[in-house]
Amino acid sequence: MTRIYFTVTNSLVYDQRMQRICTSLANNGYAVTLIGRKLKSDPLPEKTAYRNILLTCFFSKTILFYAEYNIRLFFYLLTQKMDIICAIDADTLLPCLFYSRLKKVKRVYDAHEYFSEQKEIVIRKRVQWVWQRIEKWCIPQFKNGYTVNELLQVTFQNKFGVNYTIIRNLPIQPADYPSNNTPLANTKVILYQGAVNHGRCFETLIPAMKQVNAQLWIIGTGNFFDAAKQLIEAHQLTQKVILTGALLPEKLKEITPGAYLGLTLFEANGLNQKHSLANRFFDYIMAGIPQICVNFPAYAAIQQKYPVTYMVDDTHEDTLAAAMNKLLNDTVLYNQLQQQCYIARKELNWQKEEIKLLLFWKNICIS
Incomplete structure (x- = not known):
């Protein structure tokens, strides 16, 4: 059974995107572990088809948090055995790259967004410079990856020389979604x-x-x-x-x-x-x-x-x-x-997009 580890810096209980991806892979024969951040205010993740790991940090924001989390993540990864490591966004690229090179395992980049081009980073030029340097060095070393649309796909190809697959984050289509919605309140x-x-x-x-x-x-x-x-x-x-x-x-x-x-x-x-x-x-x-x-x-x-x-x-x-x-x-x-x-919604749903996800990971495993 192929062991895949995903790494994020956020809470796991609210991340529907990673919940969908990890559940789909776990239900199709992969041993999946999702590593995220433990926040005091968050409830613990409920039992899932995959394993949830929460890392506790002393710092909660600024560059100190990212530095601490990356260090903690790297040393935690060193205690684990896996076949593939997948970094979710640029804020976990470094420890995943170091681990994959050290342990000689395959690495994948889930480029959900162009991290260094977020407004909260763009307006702080020194912070942006740091993230740009990390992306410039790391992303070309992640030859396998996926992003969410054609525009980001072309941007990553032109900027970093990588050709990523497109896998959109579409919601699951329930079998019983009504066609007439019940209003939330007396007012719209x-x-x-x-x-x-x-x-x-x-x-x-x-x-x-x-x-x-x-x-x-x-x-x-x-x-x-x-x-x-x-x-x-x-x-x-x-x-x-x-x-x-x-x-x-x-x-x-x-x-x-x-x-x-x-x-x-x-x-x-x-x-x-x-x-x-x-x-x-x-x-x-x-x-x-x-x-x-x-x-x-x-x-x-x-x-x-x-x-x-x-x-x-x-x-x-x-x-x-x-x-x-x-x-x-x-x-x-x-x-x-x-x-x-x-x-x-009959076309833009996870049931259809999941097919692309499973094909992507199948190709990674046999490459």
Whole structure:
């Protein structure tokens, strides 16, 4: 049985992407171990088809956390035996590279995003320089890997000389997803789910809600969470904009179909945002709710085939308010987009994308 280890720096209980990947591989005969970070506030992972390992760190943020976690991860890996090591994003590249060279095992890079081009890194030039150096040295040594769309595939090929497979992070299609969604509340709910991070347009989205007759639920945590709370208070929107914090995937799957519409918004700072293909984009489609989405190339390509979203060319306050009001009031357009969601989710689901994942790992094992 092929032993595969995956490494991330985040919590394991909220990472639906890695849960899907690891479950698919474990259910198809691989011995899978997922290594992540232990946070005091997180519940322990439930029993899964794969093994979960949590590393505890003294530091929780800044470069000190990444340095500590990478050191702890490397020395933990030295105590393990495996056939393949897979780094998830650039923040675990170094220990995986060192281990694979030392132990002479195959290595794979899961390039879920262009790490050094995230806004929170782009705006800190010294920090970006460090991550760019790590990517420049490590990624060309990971000849096998996959990413989430054609734009990132081409970027990695031009920048690092690697030819990665495309495996999108699509949600599982339940057998019993309803075609008529039950509303979450008496008022219409606009939903943002995902990381509450810099670059996700909260600076304009939150004040835009003053012009919108609906509630905004922000589900998630991240490095902009405290700032988002301050913005809500500063604009006196505590009754209209609700910060729930992170929710377990099972709870989120219950909530999402009850929202009226979703939001997939990014600022155009950094290639990572411009070339993104966010998980939430597909989650909204699977839940059967139209969404407002920034008009970036990866989303525009899907929109051309499946018109499931109302696209905006900028994320200014008035633009977002007008877009939300458009979908809240134009029932004909809303129903057209919703019907397209029902059509699209028959194709844009994990059951179909899983086939690509299994073929990729089969080829890695026999190469």
